[in-house]
Amino acid sequence: MKAYFADEQRRHDPKSFLSSGAPKPNPEVPERIERLLAGATAAGCTIERPKSFGLGPIAAIHTPEYIEFLQRIYERWQRIDGASAEVIPNIHPIARGGSRPDSAVGQAGYHMADTSCPISAETYDSSCWSAWTAVGAAEAVEAGASSAYALCRPPGHHAFADVAGGFCFFNNSAIAAQRLRQYADRVAILDVDLHHGNGTQGVFYRRADVLTVSLHADPVRFYPFFWGYADERGEGAGLGYNLNLPLARKSGDEVFLEALAAAIRRIDAFSPDALVVALGLDAFAGDPFGGLSVTTSGFARIGETIARLGVPTVIVQEGGYLCDALSGNLTAFLTGFAARHKTSP
Template sequence: MKAIYAAEQKRHDPKMFLSSGAQKPNPEQPERVERLLAGARAAGCTVERPRNHGLGPAASVHTPEYLDFLERIYERWQRIEGASAEVIPNIHPIARGGMRPASAVGQAGYHMADTSCPISAETWESALWSSWTAVEAAQSVMAGAPAAYALCRPPGHHAFADVAGGFCFINNSAVAAQTLRKQAPRVAILDVDLHHGNGTQGIFYARPDVLTVSLHADPIRFYPFFWGHADERGDGPGLGYNFNLPLARKSGDDAFLEALASAVQRIRAFAPEALVVALGLDAFEGDPFGGLSVSTPGFARIGEAIAGLGLPTVIVQEGGYLCDELGDNLTSFLTGFGAKHQAA
């Protein structure tokens, strides 16, 4: 299997975020890349560099005013006397309607859901290359590869059409799905990250051509809190095309795989021509976020279950944070997926 990655993705290096009101080091660190690359190579992947695909893929799922904000906000922020070194919002609208403020401070609150996605001088370039990684992997699958792994960093599934959040800026999984739509009338996105893929859900919530399915820690007491509940089924033409499977905290392999069986059944009923897997490795029992309790061998079983769908598949890296087993967990998933997918 090809693994796609560009070195520019390491340049984004956020320093902090607020968690429960406390300032802490940001866990979405560049070192994640080295461990994930080692894990991909251990699974037998060959690493290739993506091409520059321009702004079109991101613009297919994000608004132009949001992309303009991401590109220019750091430079504008630096002109504010006494501003922080990174763009971090300190005010958010109660409701987001037609009014969009002109000030950099107001726009940061308008376009950033939380404090976990600071924007520095390198963020825009890294986010673009991360999205191009997803595009390259999707194009590889469109050209006939049975599967490809996109080592996307920064991740993307918390980014809405016009809002960053949860370490995410450009929604790489949505970009991959939209790229696949050029050939596939129906695409499914299966998100197995610890956290609900709220941005991905939001982007496709009113569309019947992309089925969004997410397994995640129950948001009633876990990020992102306001999305990811079982009664969120889609809207308008998309009603019935969103499927959330919230899991109790500390759920392990068996509970995760039981929910995954329901997810696979729903995807089969949708009969897609291609699949995007939003791969979070933060469901691991030893991940710093500690929300679920999937084991390293459990990721192989998850990979096998997903590969059983037998679909052309783009695997897009989402979460999974610094712990000794991070690379091993990726190796486990890709090995399990690859063995089953080849047999299918």
């Protein structure tokens, strides 16, 4: 299986975030890349650099005012007397309507859902290369590969069309799915991250051409809190094209795989021409976020189960944070997937 990654993705290096009101070191660090590259290599992947695809694939998902915000906000922020070293919002609108302030502080609150996605001088460029990594993998599948892995960092599934959040800036999984739509009439996104893919759901919530399915820790007491409930089924043309499968905290392999079977049934009923797997490895029992209790062997079984769908697949890296098993968890998933999925060179 080909894997895609660009060195520019290392440059984004956020320093802190707030967790339960307390400042802590940001866990979405460049070292994640080294662990994930090692895991992909151990699974037999060949690493390739994607090309720059320009803003077109990104603008197919994100609004122009949001893209311009990410391009310029760090420079604007530095002009504020006494501002923090990174762009971090301190005020948010209670509702999103037509009003968008001119000030950098106001726009930060408007376009950033929380404090876990600080923006530095390198964030925009790294986020573009992360998105192009997803597009590169989608392009490989479009060209005939049956699967490809995109080592996307920073991750993307919490990013809405015009909002960053949860370590995410551009929604790589959504961008990959939209790219696949150039040749595939129907695309499914299966999100197996610890956290609900709220941004991905938001992007496609009113569309019937992309099915969104997410397995995640129950948000009633877990990030992202406000999305990810079982009664969220889509709206308008998208009604019935979104499925959430929230899991009780500390659920292990068997519970996860039972929910995955339900996800697979729904995807089968949709009969997609292509699949995007939003792969989070933070459902692992030893992940720093500690929400679920999937084992390394469980990731292999998850990969095997997804592969049985037998459709062209782009695997997009989402979460999974520093722990001794991070590399091995990726190797287990990719190896399990490849064992059941016909993989082109």
